[in-house]
Amino acid sequence: MRFVHFLSLVLSFTCTATALLRGSDLETVESRVARARLARYIPESISDKASRGPTRRATLAAQAHVKNFAISDIYTTDFFSSQTAWNRTITFFFADNNSNTSTICTKSWTQSNTTNNYPTSYVLCDFTANNSDVFYFKFDTMASLGNFTLELAHEFSDPVNYPPPYDIVEYFSAPTKFTLPCDAKTTTSGVFTNCVSAGPITVIVSGVAN
Numbered sequence: 001m002r003f004v005h006f007l008s009l010v011l012s013f014t015c016t017a018t019a020l021l022r023g024s025d026l027e028t029v030e031s032r033v034a035r036a037r038l039a040r041y042i043p044e045s046i047s048d049k050a051s052r053g054p055t056r057r058a059t060l061a062a063q064a065h066v067k068n069f070a071i072s073d074i075y076t077t078d079f080f081s082s083q084t085a086w087n088r089t090i091t092f093f094f095a096d097n098n099s100n101t102s103t104i105c106t107k108s109w110t111q112s113n114t115t116n117n118y119p120t121s122y123v124l125c126d127f128t129a130n131n132s133d134v135f136y137f138k139f140d141t142m143a144s145l146g147n148f149t150l151e152l153a154h155e156f157s158d159p160v161n162y163p164p165p166y167d168i169v170e171y172f173s174a175p176t177k178f179t180l181p182c183d184a185k186t187t188t189s190g191v192f193t194n195c196v197s198a199g200p201i202t203v204i205v206s207g208v209a210n
Contacts, residue, residue, distance in 0.1 A: 065161050066208065067097040069152055069173055072199030076180065078111075078145045081190035086111040088118070088145065094125060094135050098171060098205075099156045101133045118142045122153065132157060146180040146195035152203055162210050172207035 074092035081087070088111050095102035105125035109117045118139045125135035133156040140149040152173040159167040180195035 065098075066171070066205055068205050069154070069171075069203040070095040070097065070200045071152075071178075071203055072201065074178065074180065074199060074201070075194060075196040076145050076148075077195075078193040079190055080193070093199075094137070094152065094154075095200075096133075096135075096154045096156070096171065099133060099154070099158065101128050101156065103128055103133070103135045105135060105137050107137075116142065118148075140175040145193055146182040147178075149175045149177050150203075151175050166210050169208060169210040171205045172209070173203045174206040176201075176203045 072093045072095070074090075076088065076090045079087045087108070089106065089108040091104065091106040093102060094105050103126045105123070107119055107123045109119065111117055120139055122136040122138045125137065127134075133154065136153040136155075138151050140151050142148040150173075153170060155168065155170040157167045158169045162169050178197070178201065180197045182193055182195040184191055184193040186192075
């Protein structure tokens, strides 16, 4: 009788452990799927994928089908209303000839005398009409309002060159220098500076990850 009771306890424990394991496995799968979906829309994921290695990225970028990015209507603005801070904005039109899609990128920040607050992490641009593309950019350096370096990236589905299930591809640019002519105007409320270039400016695609 004791043996039967012991065996019953063992079977009960085994079933419970199996159920818990299955639940754990399910949670793991769900969390991985969630992370995978989230990674597509988190700018930091680009840095992670870009870190896979310059050799691989350069080799892929040398493929004949890869085309360069085009930037146009880029302008930066600066409004100086005090002795300690500047309100700055950058806006530009980002087009990728690889997907024949484009969007507008914009970012505002406050610059002080002691800190450089321009975005050095990837900034998400406006979504395209069908939300199928994800465009990003970040500053590499910024010497002045009209003299700075940007890095650009674009993620989209390219089943022609990258068959499913590996059709989601990300293209990266090398740091690209921009030099814009600037014009400053003094008003009663402060100094307004505007730097503009109609473009288009070619940005070399130097890396691919998928």
